[in-house]
Amino acid sequence: MGNYAIETVGLNFNFDNQAIIKDLSLQVPKGSIYGFLGPNGAGKTTTIKILLNLLKSPSDQVFIFGKEINSNRISVLKRIGALVEQPAIYGHLTGKENLVNRCILLGIKKAKADEMLSLVGLAEASNKKANKYSLGMKQRLGIAQALISDPELLLLDEPTNGLDPNGIIEVRNLMIDLATKHQKTILVSSHLLAEIERTATHVGIINQGQLLFQGTINELHLLSKPSLEIEVNNIEDACTLLIKQGYEVTAKTERIITLPFISSQNSGELNTLLIQNGFIVSSLYQQRKDLENLFLDITKAN
């Protein structure tokens, strides 16, 4: 338990008798960027709200830095910074005033507000009213609010929502920076695997309230077994030949035959076999199943 920033043990959560989270056992190692992946409505935001004690979890199911959340609410919240759904911003206050208000609530120096505004690139807009901010600016202000108390654990719910490509890259780099240089633990939720793939060290995939996969990003990659695609003429005959020779054909289209990739040598032998039997092989290549499809497979299968 000591190595986890977040640990949930068989967490269950219901809304009006409807099970939203089922037997969820998250394990977020300290110092990791944990990509919390799932389609919309999978239970990601609900989980984050439980981790913030906004929704009350059954006792002894949620531990933050080893402490049970319900009985240590305040001491746990002191170590967490969060951005949940839309950033919580007072529209009638300026960006800076929003941060100063947070400083008041957290008992930190107001000078920290300016520091955070520069960090998220809002220094020039600091005196503009927050309701005049663009979606991306609001999102950045939300991130500044989450970071202002210098928390050890950051919970970011879809932080790149509404950001332009530049903004997305900035947030991504900021997260990597925070984890590597400042030893923060970050749990970042998203429904886009490509987004998580670029930053996360660990991944949890949730669908319909259940955790379908949890592990390092490399373990996830291992799940996606590569295949061999062969572009060849006379597909039907080629297929028959390969099957006769004991090969497993996993898919075929009008132009391409797909087989499991075994090794480079094996691919060469296949090529020779086809050519020796008079087929014209126009291309032969290893195809790694992209994670996007894997993600879809994992979430669909359930």
Next chain:
Amino acid sequence: MHALYISLRSEFYKSRKTLAFWAAILLPLIICGLISSGFYYDAEKIIAGHYPPILLWARYSGASLNVMGFLIMPFYVIFMAFSVNNIEHKNDTWKMLFAQPLQKFSIYSAKYLYAILLIFICLFLFATLTFAFGHLLQLMVPKFNFDQYNPLKILINSYTKLFLASLGILSLQFIFSLLWSDFLKPMGIGFVGTIMGIITANIGWKYAYLNPYSLPTLALRITKVKQGDDPLAFPVFTQEIWTSLIYASVLFIIGYFIVTKKSIK
């Protein structure tokens, strides 16, 4: 206690640029200003009435007390209870507020106390401005006899009663505004309640004091000066004030349970 203090500071910081905060200052300024100008421009007529100083003060301060007590006060309290909570509903900031490392009780009490504080400031200004503008009128129109009677005690007693009598409404409306994010529901209930309160108080129904909305009206009716009586002799802690305070405390506690159970969906 520290959490309560910083929550209260944050409430002030958040709302200092909103109408809710400025209403507490502008409302007494405008109403007392209007009444005083009325007295200034009608000075000849009023002086011709040869009021004794105590009655002159009664007429002058009664003008703002009555308009405040019967009509504006309940609506002002409804508006305050709404504004303090609406700032979080409107910006969807409840979740942020309750995710801070502060006790929920402090967050809730700070909001409640802040609403009380705004009402207190408003009524305090009413009393102070009535007193100050009365003396200003005396300076501008020396024929008035405002300087021959000290109305401080009667002003303090009346406004203290009005303040205490409004706490029942405040607590009730505070719960409504906590539960519903829209303006219409709490305002609608408050409006109907206030009308009922005024009617039941005015027809002298025996149980009118059980309706929190009639309490400001009831509280003020008893302070009306009867001829020959000592106007200063009226007690502050009468039945309706106790009722208001009981309502306030019970509803304050109920409100807290609502807050702790409030799921931030």
